[in-house]
Amino acid sequence: MATRSRNKAKRTLIIVLVAVIVVVAAIAGTFIYQNSRSSGETVVRLGLVGNSEENIWDAVQQQLDNEHANIKLEYKTFQDGIPANQALSNGDLDITAFQHYAFLNQEIKDKGYKFTVIGETFLSPLNLYSDKYKSVKDFKPGDKVAIPNNATNLGRALKVLDSAGLITLKDNTTANPTTDDIASNPSGIVIVPNDAPSIVSLLPDYAGGIVNTNFITDAGKSPEDALYAPLVKAGDKTFQPYINVIVANTDQKDNPTFKKIVDAYHTKPVAVQVEKDHNIPVFKY
Structure with a gap:
C-alpha cells in the first residue's frame, strides 16, 4: 500500500510540474510579446x-x-x-x-x-514538368496534361503549351486565353484544369503538368527539373502581367x-x- 501511495504521489507531482511548466511558458510568451509591443516594435x-x-x-x-x-x-x-x-x-x-x-x-x-x-x-517561371517523359516530342495523343484552373494561370499555362509546340493558340498575345482560344492541337494531348497546388501530386499519373515554381519547391523538387521552360525576360512587356507584387489595402x-x-x-x-x-x-x- 505504501509503495502504491508513493507512486500515486509521484504521478501527481509530475502532473503538477507539467502544469506549472505550461503556465510559465505561456506567461513568458505573453511577456515577450508584450515587451516587443511596448518597445515600439x-x-x-x-x-x-x-x-x-x-x-x-x-x-x-x-x-x-x-x-x-x-x-x-x-x-x-x-x-x-x-x-x-x-x-x-x-x-x-x-x-x-x-x-x-x-x-x-x-x-x-x-x-x-x-x-x-x-x-x-520577381518573375516566377511557370514550367512544364513530367515524371514520364524527357522531351516534349515524347507526348502522344490522349496524354493528359494538368494545368492550373484559375483564369490567369490557365491562360499563362496555355501560352507555355503553345510555346512548347504542343498546341497552337489563335493569338498568343492575348492576356488570358482559354481553351476556346486553341486553334489546333497537333500533339493530341488532353488538357485537364486542376487546382494549382494539386498538380505536383498528379505528375505520377499524368503525362505532364504545368506547375508554379512555389509549388514545385514546396514539393522538394527544383525548377531545373522542368521538361520545358519558356525563356523568361524581366524586361519583356509580355511578361508584365506575371510580375509578382506586394499588395496592401x-x-x-x-x-x-x-x-x-x-x-x-x-x-x-x-x-x-x-x-x-x-x-x-x-x-x-
Missing part, C-alpha cells in the same frame, strides 16, 4: 502562399533588423491565393506577397477588392511601415536570395 502580418518564399522574406527581415527598423514580419501561410486575398480584405492581414498582376487584377474585377500594389518583387498604400518593408525588399541581399530560389528579380537596388 511594429508587427506586420504578411500573407504568403506555401512556404517557398519564406527564405526571401527572412532576408527582408534581416535587412529590417540591420536597419533597426523595429518591424517584425509575421508570416501567415495559405494553400491558395483566394483565401489570402479574403484575409487581406477582411483586415486579418496587413500585406500579401504571393500573386502576380494578372491574378490580382482578376480578383479585383471579380470581387471588387480595394487593393493597391505597393511594390514589385488601398487605404494603407502610403503606410510608412509598409514602405520600409518594400525598401528592404529592394536590396541586393534579397535579390541574391530571389535568384537562389530560381526566380528573376524585377527591381533595382
